[in-house]
Amino acid sequence: MEEDQELRSGEENEESLAKNNNYSSAEKDRLFNNEFLPHITSMYNFAYRLSFDEDDAKDLVQETYLKAYRFINSFQQGTNAKAWLFRILKNSFINEFRKRSKEPTKVDYQEVETYYNSDEVDETITTDLRVDSLQHMIGDEVTTALNSLAVDFRTVIILCDLEDFTYEEMAKILDIPIGTIRSRLHRARNLLKERLNKYALSMGYKDQNNKP
Amino acid sequence: MQNTNCPEVEKCLELIHLVLDNEAPAEQENYLTEHLEMCMQCLENFNIEKEIRTALKTRLENKKVPLDLINTIKVKIAEID
Secondary structure (H helix, E strand, O other), X not given: OHHHHHHOOOOOXXXXXXXXXXXXXXXXXXXHHHHHHHHHHHHHHHHHHHHOOHHHHHHHXXXXXXXXXXXXXXXXXXXXXXXXXXXXXXXXXXXXXXXXXXXXXXXXXXHHHHHHHOOOOOOOOOOOOOHHHHHHOOHHHHHHHXXXXXXXXXXXXXXXXXXXXXXXXXXXXXXXXHHHHHHXXXXXXXXXXXXXXXXXXXXXXXXXXXXX | OOEOOOOOHHHHHHHHHHHHOOOOOXXXXXXXXXXXXXXXXXXXXXXXXXXXXXXXXXXXXXXXXXXXXXXXXXXHHHHHO
């Protein structure tokens, strides 16, 4: 079943199917309260940064936790609960929210995919961005720059830089190979840098050529 | 500082990402450390990439979880049981 597939914990699929658990009520409650609920702030912020909408974020998080509870027997104790929850949330977002997403910049998913999958080497993006202009930026500018990225690029940056997932964990959360994580991150970072550079320029930090 | 035009700037940037993400093997990390001692362009890239990560970590607003959310979840779960 599709839902079952999306809920398997990060382990190899066949393996984790074979060792489905049968937790007691007390164990379920313990897992839920001690391993799942502590991640709710990260989950809610991830959901908000995907959907840009507080109600959608709330629904996503609620749905994720309910799914996590219903399928708690496919969670392997000792594996990464946060990664498991993020994976469920990401899949819920794709399945139900993306269609009616309130993103300001609608992205043609196919186009984005084609872009990733092309073997084209990134053209070198040379920006004037400097450390001191970054240090002058305020949260709003960083937020706007991040939010302006297509959802797949935004996602890898959130998972890596805000949530500190490893490439391997990200590969499991997003169901893509590590090599794709690496290249997608690389592109995402180049795009982010470009956006930040635009802000820096608009703020008047364009003295790259005059630097000592 | 010697060169300001690294012939391998793109490759170095990829390595910079790996190192900053703690995903580079030790020998690659050592290579980068040595390279940065000599290459100003890559050192600047390194500092910028590091600063972008800091900005993301420290400047983004974190939303507070709505007060009723945990409660709603717990109520719904009690209904499942």
